[in-house]
Amino acid sequence: xxxxxxxxxxxxxxxxxxxxxxxxxxxxxxxxxATDGREAVEKAKELxxxxxxxxxxxxxxxGLDATRRLLQxxxxxxxxxxxxxxxxxxxxxALDAGARGFVLKSDAARDLVAAVEALQSRHMFFTPRVNDxxxxxxxxxxxxxxxxxxxxxxxxxxxxxxxxxxxxxxRSSKEAASALNLSTKTVETHRSNIMRKLSLHSIRDLVxxxxxxxxxxxxxxxxxxxxxAKVSPPSQ
Amino acid sequence: MxxxxxxxxxxxxxxxxxLRSVLQRRPGCEVVGEASxxxxxxxxxxxxxxxxxxxxxxxPRLNGxxxxxxxxxxxxDLEVLFVTQHDSAQMMRExxxxxxxxxxVKSNAARDLLDAIERVSQHRVxxxxxxxxxxxxx
Numbered sequence: 477x478x479x480x481x482x483x484x485x486x487x488x489x490x491x492x493x494x495x496x497x498x499x500x501x502x503x504x505x506x507x508x509x510a511t512d513g514r515e516a517v518e519k520a521k522e523l524x525x526x527x528x529x530x531x532x533x534x535x536x537x538x539g540l541d542a543t544r545r546l547l548q549x550x551x552x553x554x555x556x557x558x559x560x561x562x563x564x565x566x567x568x569x570a571l572d573a574g575a576r577g578f579v580l581k582s583d584a585a586r587d588l589v590a591a592v593e594a595l596q597s598r599h600m601f602f603t604p605r606v607n608d609x610x611x612x613x614x615x616x617x618x619x620x621x622x623x624x625x626x627x628x629x630x631x632x633x634x635x636x637x638x639x640x641x642x643x644x645x646x647r648s649s650k651e652a653a654s655a656l657n658l659s660t661k662t663v664e665t666h667r668s669n670i671m672r673k674l675s676l677h678s679i680r681d682l683v684x685x686x687x688x689x690x691x692x693x694x695x696x697x698x699x700x701x702x703x704x705a706k707v708s709p710p711s712q
Numbered sequence: 713m714x715x716x717x718x719x720x721x722x723x724x725x726x727x728x729x730x731l732r733s734v735l736q737r738r739p740g741c742e743v744v745g746e747a748s749x750x751x752x753x754x755x756x757x758x759x760x761x762x763x764x765x766x767x768x769x770x771x772p773r774l775n776g777x778x779x780x781x782x783x784x785x786x787x788x789d790l791e792v793l794f795v796t797q798h799d800s801a802q803m804m805r806e807x808x809x810x811x812x813x814x815x816x817v818k819s820n821a822a823r824d825l826l827d828a829i830e831r832v833s834q835h836r837v838x839x840x841x842x843x844x845x846x847x848x849x850x
Contacts, residue, residue, distance in 0.1 A: 488822035489795075493730030585725035 479596055480507040482525035484516035484542065485558070486534045490581075494529065497585060498592065513537025514655075517545045520553060527595050529588070531581075532559040532566065533693035535645060536655065540573045540690070541637055547574040548634075554595045558584060562605050566690055577601040632670060637691060639666045643679065644686035716833040717744045719762040721753035721779070722795070723771050727818070731766060731795065734825050741829060750774025757783050757790060764833050767812075769796040769803065777810045784811030793832045795821050799842050814838045 481498060483506060485491050495506050508523045510516035513530070514537040520528050528546060530539035537545075539557055546553045556577030557570045570578050577591040580603060587603065594601035632640060642652040653663040676682050686692045718735060720728045720743055728746050735741045745760045747753035749772045757765050765783060769776040780792045793814030794807045804815045814832040816824040817840065824840045831838035 487818050488820075489730040489734065489818055489825075490726055491730070492733045492822060493726035493728070496729045496733045497726065581726060582724055585729065588726075 478503055478505045479527065479592070480505055480523070480525045481592065482506075482508045482510065482516065482520055482523060482528045484510040484513065484519075484529065484534065484539065485531040486511050487531075490531070494584070494588070497588060501589060501592075504592065513539060513542030513545075516542045517549070520546055521549060527554050527556060527592055529556045529558060529592075532557055532570070532690070536642070537638060538641060538691060538693075540569050541634065541641070543570070543573040543575050544634060556588070556591050556595065556601070558588075560693075562603060563690075567606050569690060571606075578603060578606050632673065636666055636670050636673075639663060640670055640682065640686055641691050643667065644683045644692045715740050715742050716764060716829060717742050717760070717762040718829070719743075719745050719747065719753070719756055719760055719765045721747040721750070721756075721765060721771065721776070722768040723748050724768075727768070727795075731821070731825065734822055735829070738826050738829070741826075748772075750776065750779045753779050754782055757787060761787070762790065764791050764793055764829060766793050766795050769794060769798055769807070777806060780807065780810040780812050791832045791835060793828055793838070795825065801841060804839055804841060808837070808839070816840045817842055 481504060483491050483494050485494065491509050498504055499506060507525050508519045510519050512534045516528065516530055517537070530542055532539040534542070543555045543557060546555060555575045556579060557575040558579055558581050559566055559570070560581050562580055567578065576595055577600060579587045579591050579601070583603070587601070591601035638656065639652055642655055647655065649663045649667060650660045653660040656663070671677070671682070674685055676685060718741060720731050722728050722731070725748070732743050735743055744762050745756045747756050751773045753765065753767065753771070754774070767776040767779055771779070776794060776796070783790055783792065791814070792812040793816070794812050795816050795818060796803070797818045799817045799819070807815050813835065814828045814837065816828050816838070820840060820842060828838040828840070
């Protein structure tokens with residue numbers, strides 16, 4: 477029986493590349509595709525894939541929240557998170573969300589097949605950097621007993637995170653309500669709770685919070701050299 | 713039918729794989745090489761002599777706009793099509809000013825790429841941002 481894989485990425489060109497890569501492997505099939513986190517969750521529930529590959533930075537519902545939802549629904553789902561960054565915060569969130577694989581998009585051509593194979597064998601797959609971070613975390617816990625714990629930052633509920641993402645993406649309360657099948661009043665209540673919990677005073681503050689906490693992702697701003705140092709061109 | 717020889721330059725192999733799989737649908741399109749950074753893209757453009765170079769804007773070692781300027785100076789018959797995540801009219805203007813004939817956004821690349829290649833290979837302009845309908849102007 478073939479291993480069934482669900483792909484979730486908002487860029488079709490990336491999904492085409494992932495399909496081309498994974499379908500070379502005999503015994504694997506792409507059973508479905510999703511263009512945002514919400515669709516990924518719906519399709520996973522419907523298609524029951526063996527492995528779900530999710531991009532972190534998707535609209536509507538990001539990959540980390542989609543992963544949380546999937547695993548709340550069924551802890552047996554095996555999820556590989558694809559990301560453009562291996563920042564500590566992103567790694568921690570992916571692990572906390574329950575992902576069993578973590579692959580950088582820039583290395584996907586090299587690592588993704590190995591990641592799927594690992595999950596197929598009921599192992600996990602993380603890049604060396606993630607392994608280092610996990611190990612550092614274990615070691616730090618051993619030293620933490622003698623230190624006082626820092627105060628816990630307020631955390632948002634899954635629903636509040638969803639609404640934070642939609643509002644930070646520029647939707648109005650009414651549009652967010654429509655996307656979530658809630659009343660506008662309910663969304664506005666959640667919005668007030670979010671702002672109060674996080675001590676935010678404006679939508680701009682909310683957007684900044686969402687970016688800092690990887691609820692939404694933005695393109696890197698281009699500097700005057702457009703993202704790469706100028707070097708001398710090859711000599712003739 | 714004349715074959716359009718295409719060089720792909722993007723630092724993500726998965727994106728290059730995706731572009732290749734879309735291009736393979738069109739008879740007459742041949743991917744002659746791939747590059748993962750700007751310096752490699754220039755070298756391969758010179759050695760492989762493609763008709764069209766598909767470029768990302770943000771690449772290591774030399775960014776896509778610089779590659780476009782230099783390539784168009786050295787190889788005036790080579791046309792450049794940008795496929796980029798920068799869904800920005802400002803960036804598109806810069807790309808066209810650098811000598812590119814085409815500009816499509818990655819989120820719609822699967823939809824727009826083949827039309828863009830057809831136009832650009834005929835030395836015609838093709839631009840498409842997500843906020844605007846594709847513009848297949850001359």
